[in-house]
Amino acid sequence: MPAKDYAPIDENWLENAGSLWTTPWVDKPSERVIVDPIILSHAASLFRKNAGYFYQNPDEAIRMVCHACELYDVTPVGHYLYADYWGQDYGAEIKIQTNSPPGITKRPIKTAEDVDNFEVLDSDELAKGPTLTTHYKALDTCKEEFPHMFAPITQLGGTMEVATNWAAIEDVFMWMITEPEVVDKLCQKAGDHMVSACKATSERYGANVMITGSVIASGDLMDTEQIKRFSFQPVSRAVRKVLNAGAGPGIYYHLCGNHTDDYQMWKNAPMSPFTIVQIGYDGQNIFPTTKLVEAFGDRCTCFGTVDTKLIDRGTPAQVYEQAKEQVIAGKDSPRGFILGTACECPTNAPPVNVHALVKAAKDHGKYEKF
């Protein structure tokens, strides 16, 4: 659907939503906490399109996301990204899927020897590559058509995510046991790649908001020492390099999955004045906002979450109850709070459940300490 077929965005809503969104970073009071359900291909379902359509049409995808933000009254930011970034640039093949984000079908690294020979691309090469040209098509559309909803986001993932988009996850996990130094090299190269990617975005837009953290490197798949060695340490080094290259200032640590045993180490991850930390799960349960605020509240903006399984398959009442509990625990976090979902809003989640999430923030998310 071309731009002309969308109704205009309500400017009054946008101004208010923009003010809510910036509250966490600038300590400027607003009426309530903002909600970010991490809307991506879910926006397509609102327009009776599927995930495949969303990812094949990045310019239209960003329009759908921006209009979904208005529809739900949530964080007004045009997102466009998926998990399997950065494979194609290095020779991987991806498959567009009808009902889920693109997936990698063939990876460039097959053997441990391939890791030694693998060369990271610089920012100029990446800017011309398939990942960023598609990503920038979405961001450019956002900048041109929805300038107040534009953020120069770079989807990095963590070093383990990049590594497993380059080499098969079963090979990387086997090397972790048999030849851990190979995974060290791979993660170091993934970190160098992250720096190049952030520089490319910064050179194009003058700033960069990096989404990094740890998804695969969670407690369900790796032990704490492995997470430290292959995720926390190389991610931290990469973020430092990015900031030292002048390519900040936004950092969003997306710690998806179970982080019961490793979340404390992320307190010492490099931070900028615009840092968000989000943690998905504490064992099998959603990560409690009280615990998140206790660890990170005096350092950065805390992103409290509602279980995506609940958003997808729960009742509106269940979503509302969990969101209420999380927002009450986090709304007065010293350096700001965002209510959201543990990961991307499921593509076919019932809209009424997203509405219940937002309603909880409206009913219970009023700041009391400003």
Added chain:
Amino acid sequence: MDITITEELNNTLKDNGFKEAEIKELIANAESSGQKLKARDGDISIAKGGADNLTVYAVYSPSELLDVYAHKMNIIGLTGGELNEIDYDDASNWACAKCGEIALERNVDMTYMGVTRPGPGLVCPKCNEFYVSDGVARTLKTAEAILEEKRA
């Protein structure tokens, strides 16, 4: 110390409102007090000066001024309040010229327009002096502009 300034850098100084005499004084103070960072593998130094509302850094060799940068965010101390062990290599390429300790890359709390948040600093663990790199100063410029817009 006789520092030369290229015409190109002199133009940069003027464009950014820095006065040559002030930069030379800043360097002279660093040389006399020893309060500066020195590259661990070369003869480059970073001096800092200024006031609460603007911290200015001069990067120089024994003969030439190489760069000047600044930030408005005022560093008030280490994030978390004290220097604890952390779980990765945080040694920078710089050492404190006064005590010889390697400067560490650590989060430091910075305040600007009433907002306090962490940022990446270079910290002398012994003298408790804080610096930022030129790249971080560029990042902070973006952060400052956002705060100026949103806090206005």
